Amino acid sequence: MNAIARNAADSLRSIDLPETDQPLRDDVNRVGSLVGEIIAEQEGPAFLDEVERIRIAAIARRETGAAAADLQHELADADVAHAAALVRAFSTYFQAVNVAERVHRIRRRRAYEMTDAQPQPGGLRHVLRGLKAAGVGAGELAGCLARLRVEPVLTAHPTEAVRRALLEKEHELVRALIADIDGNRTPVERRADLERMRLSLTAAWQTAELALEKPTVADELEHVGFYLTDVLYRVVPVFYEVLADALGEFGPEAAATVLPAVLGFGTWVGGDMDGNPNVGAETIAATLASQRSQVLVLYRREVLALSSLLSQSLSRVPCSADVLARIDVYRALLPKAAARLKSRQQDMPYRQLLQLVAERLVESERGREGGYPDAATFVADIALVADSLHAYRGEHAGGFAVRRLLRRAQTFGFHLATLDLRQDSAVHDAALAALLGDADWTTREAGERVERLGAVLDDPAGVAASADETARRTLAVFRTVAELRPRYGARAFGPYIVSMSRSAADALAVLALARIAGCLDEAGEVPLDVAPLFETVADLDAAEDVVRALFADPRYRRHLAARGDRQVVMLGYSDSAKDAGLAASRWALQQTQIALTRLAREAGIHIVFFHGRGGSASRGGGKTERAVIASPRGSVDGHLRLTEQGEVIHRKYGIRALALRNLEQMTGAVLRATLRPRPPEPREPAWRAMAAQVAAEARRVYRGLVHEDPRFPDYFRAATPIDVIERLRIGSRPSRRGGSGGIERLRAIPWVFAWAQNRAGLTGWYGVGSGLAQVIAASGRDAVVEMTRDWPFFAQLVDDVEMVLAKSDLAIFECYSRLAGDLHAPYYARIAEEFDRTRNAILDLKGETELLSGDLRLRQSIRLRNPYVDPISLLQVDLLARWRAAGCEDDDLLHALIATVNGISAGIQNTG
Numbered sequence: 001m002n003a004i005a006r007n008a009a010d011s012l013r014s015i016d017l018p019e020t021d022q023p024l025r026d027d028v029n030r031v032g033s034l035v036g037e038i039i040a041e042q043e044g045p046a047f048l049d050e051v052e053r054i055r056i057a058a059i060a061r062r063e064t065g066a067a068a069a070d071l072q073h074e075l076a077d078a079d080v081a082h083a084a085a086l087v088r089a090f091s092t093y094f095q096a097v098n099v100a101e102r103v104h105r106i107r108r109r110r111a112y113e114m115t116d117a118q119p120q121p122g123g124l125r126h127v128l129r130g131l132k133a134a135g136v137g138a139g140e141l142a143g144c145l146a147r148l149r150v151e152p153v154l155t156a157h158p159t160e161a162v163r164r165a166l167l168e169k170e171h172e173l174v175r176a177l178i179a180d181i182d183g184n185r186t187p188v189e190r191r192a193d194l195e196r197m198r199l200s201l202t203a204a205w206q207t208a209e210l211a212l213e214k215p216t217v218a219d220e221l222e223h224v225g226f227y228l229t230d231v232l233y234r235v236v237p238v239f240y241e242v243l244a245d246a247l248g249e250f251g252p253e254a255a256a257t258v259l260p261a262v263l264g265f266g267t268w269v270g271g272d273m274d275g276n277p278n279v280g281a282e283t284i285a286a287t288l289a290s291q292r293s294q295v296l297v298l299y300r301r302e303v304l305a306l307s308s309l310l311s312q313s314l315s316r317v318p319c320s321a322d323v324l325a326r327i328d329v330y331r332a333l334l335p336k337a338a339a340r341l342k343s344r345q346q347d348m349p350y351r352q353l354l355q356l357v358a359e360r361l362v363e364s365e366r367g368r369e370g371g372y373p374d375a376a377t378f379v380a381d382i383a384l385v386a387d388s389l390h391a392y393r394g395e396h397a398g399g400f401a402v403r404r405l406l407r408r409a410q411t412f413g414f415h416l417a418t419l420d421l422r423q424d425s426a427v428h429d430a431a432l433a434a435l436l437g438d439a440d441w442t443t444r445e446a447g448e449r450v451e452r453l454g455a456v457l458d459d460p461a462g463v464a465a466s467a468d469e470t471a472r473r474t475l476a477v478f479r480t481v482a483e484l485r486p487r488y489g490a491r492a493f494g495p496y497i498v499s500m501s502r503s504a505a506d507a508l509a510v511l512a513l514a515r516i517a518g519c520l521d522e523a524g525e526v527p528l529d530v531a532p533l534f535e536t537v538a539d540l541d542a543a544e545d546v547v548r549a550l551f552a553d554p555r556y557r558r559h560l561a562a563r564g565d566r567q568v569v570m571l572g573y574s575d576s577a578k579d580a581g582l583a584a585s586r587w588a589l590q591q592t593q594i595a596l597t598r599l600a601r602e603a604g605i606h607i608v609f610f611h612g613r614g615g616s617a618s619r620g621g622g623k624t625e626r627a628v629i630a631s632p633r634g635s636v637d638g639h640l641r642l643t644e645q646g647e648v649i650h651r652k653y654g655i656r657a658l659a660l661r662n663l664e665q666m667t668g669a670v671l672r673a674t675l676r677p678r679p680p681e682p683r684e685p686a687w688r689a690m691a692a693q694v695a696a697e698a699r700r701v702y703r704g705l706v707h708e709d710p711r712f713p714d715y716f717r718a719a720t721p722i723d724v725i726e727r728l729r730i731g732s733r734p735s736r737r738g739g740s741g742g743i744e745r746l747r748a749i750p751w752v753f754a755w756a757q758n759r760a761g762l763t764g765w766y767g768v769g770s771g772l773a774q775v776i777a778a779s780g781r782d783a784v785v786e787m788t789r790d791w792p793f794f795a796q797l798v799d800d801v802e803m804v805l806a807k808s809d810l811a812i813f814e815c816y817s818r819l820a821g822d823l824h825a826p827y828y829a830r831i832a833e834e835f836d837r838t839r840n841a842i843l844d845l846k847g848e849t850e851l852l853s854g855d856l857r858l859r860q861s862i863r864l865r866n867p868y869v870d871p872i873s874l875l876q877v878d879l880l881a882r883w884r885a886a887g888c889e890d891d892d893l894l895h896a897l898i899a900t901v902n903g904i905s906a907g908i909q910n911t912g
Helices: 003-013 019-043 045-064 068-075 080-113 124-133 138-147 164-179 187-205 217-250 281-309 321-333 335-340 349-366 375-391 395-412 425-435 446-458 469-488 504-517 537-552 554-562 573-580 582-603 624-629 647-653 656-675 684-706 712-719 748-757 768-779 781-790 792-807 810-846 856-885 892-908
Strands: 149-154 418-424 493-499 530-534 566-572 606-612 639-644
Touching: 019 045, 019 080, 019 164, 019 187, 045 068, 045 080, 045 856, 068 810, 068 856, 080 164, 080 187, 080 656, 080 856, 080 892, 124 217, 124 656, 138 217, 138 656, 149 217, 149 418, 149 647, 149 656, 164 187, 164 217, 217 281, 217 395, 217 647, 217 656, 281 349, 281 395, 281 418, 281 469, 321 335, 321 349, 321 375, 335 349, 349 375, 375 395, 418 425, 418 469, 425 469, 425 493, 425 504, 446 504, 446 554, 469 493, 469 504, 493 504, 493 566, 504 530, 504 537, 504 554, 530 537, 537 554, 537 566, 537 573, 537 582, 566 573, 566 582, 573 582, 573 606, 573 684, 573 748, 582 606, 582 684, 582 768, 582 792, 624 639, 624 656, 624 792, 639 647, 639 656, 647 656, 684 768, 684 781, 684 792, 684 810, 712 810, 748 892, 768 781, 768 810, 781 792, 781 810, 792 810, 792 856, 810 856, 856 892
Parallel strands: 149 639, 418 493, 493 530, 530 566, 566 606, 606 639
Antiparallel strands: none
């Protein structure tokens, strides 16, 4: 066992973990040994010895409480190429351990599935058993399933962007570990598995982590496409099989339930125009075309495989008359393809029909006359085969495989993923100012704009054409929707999201622009859900008045009626936390959901909340299952739509078994929150008063530092690697809204990312300690402990803060802070004081002496990585100082710094 593997083993033994985690120890040892061998092979034994020396120094610092400066001195002034190699060595270890941990999650899932006695908590079997025990009947369950909808939306916000080439190598490592997941491989097979792992790790070592050029929207589409086509496409039918099995356990009546399309997937890639000049009508069209092509290729491949499988002969078993009739229709429609059918297979109806279906898919991709007019027609063909097999004893002769394709076709259609559209309200106002010939449009009162927009909605023909570039680009988007909707289907387009929504006029502006552009359906209505996005705390507080005004507007109500009286509202976790801190953000989001749920119920509108969550706790990250259960009563109501961003996509959907587990947990949580929400709690009014007090004080303290201290922006830019993050080539969108400016214009992702990189984690806890201290002093410790224990909303807030604190390291952060020169002492002292206040309050409320005492696996995960993250962080500090002193050029120093950013991201696993 080499040094890296020994460190992993020591770290795992230092925490009292269950014996069931022994296989994780073994896997970490195996991949750790391989990483060490590869490093020695690629860089030399002396280099591996140096890595070991640095690791020992990092461990000693933590065990003795020595100053980080000692370790920093060890790493100072390293040659740039050598520093980059050190970072790569530590990062390779993180990636291997990350994979081992994910595979262990699969192992734990399998262990639960080996027994019927205790289903895995959060899984569908576990949830349905609990609902049955709570008195839910089959009829009530069927009614909920009929309107159940779970929609993860993959966005182009990569803070740990992994190249597709590296994703494929990681999958090979996963497959090799899973092959021996039960420890039943022979020695020869294990040697072969080891060589597969060695191959994937070595090839990854020799592959650049990031492309040399900034990714285009097309590159981002390819990245998201990996998860849609290589993972989710494969997982979807398995999800429905698991759900069907769970319903079978629920009872015979539930087992007979015809499952609707519960799952759907969305994407922002190619449609998120907010602040991104690279996205517009052209990328919308290109994205839809690409997604259509990808899914048609998948269908054709599967259809041809089924044609080989379904070799049933009419001389042995009949098939439905409808299948035979469909073959005749397609022979006439596709004469060239019909001529290629082999005469010796003329008594094999399924094979013939499926080969003709495959040809129709080819014609569909090429846009030719013989193609399918829509996905529903293709679904009908597959359903025809499935029904015939069911009717003529074919369930075990291919019916299972056909139903799998049917589930995929019902889920992905010809669009693969729904494309959301998003734009800033200010862009709409600029376009309308030009179209209406009103230079003062953007400064007019909201009521005045609503009145004028009403006139436009009544008669859009009176609006003059404009030569303004913003107006042209904006109208082109709506014209593209109008043009492409008939080809791709209504499901191809998701909601039109209006960022920075502050009045009813912002939603009405979308309807007006759509009508001006002629973007209308067959009934003359705008065929898009308009989703106001409330981002800052002030906007969230005003959301009830905005939505109430929309519901009171007769033109908007007519639009809602055409959309099935369904209103989508998007909630911004990122900007609200950046604006007011974590506690105030979470409280404002909770209050807004309560108010809008009540308002929608009074108005007879079904409201759907779209949660704009990010990867880190301060951007709404964390366990989705817990967040759903902690939501206000009635706010879920059968529907969950949320963004999946950055490293979260890779963590949740990078491996098929984990993607399935994630989909099960989300669906199970929605079922629980909808069918059996938490009962009314008489203590809740008092808790709400205390939570409001925490939020108010936390907001005051947070804003006092971040937004109201005039010198803080300078400190922020000096004490974090924000200048490196702004130069990263990981996304097609600029890091700022509207060009240069202070913290206000900086997007939430780089803001959070910067504080994660310097190990302070400030965005996830600053101000919370002051808020907790004040409420403990006012209400007493026992009352706050009770609230933390018994109220899911507050418990999740406290747990999320605890996790961020545990991942933070103020000693490392102090090294970054010193880069700020004279600003270091006052700001570091202020931040450290609040950190201690928050940590002490959390430990007091939980009755613990050490963070994460109740989550040993997470403690283990952090401890495994710390000896490797710390050196990368200190290398980053040294390189950052040298790069800035040299003028911040785009040179080898910057490339080495980018390597440190990637390494820290892989190590802490929570970034932006």
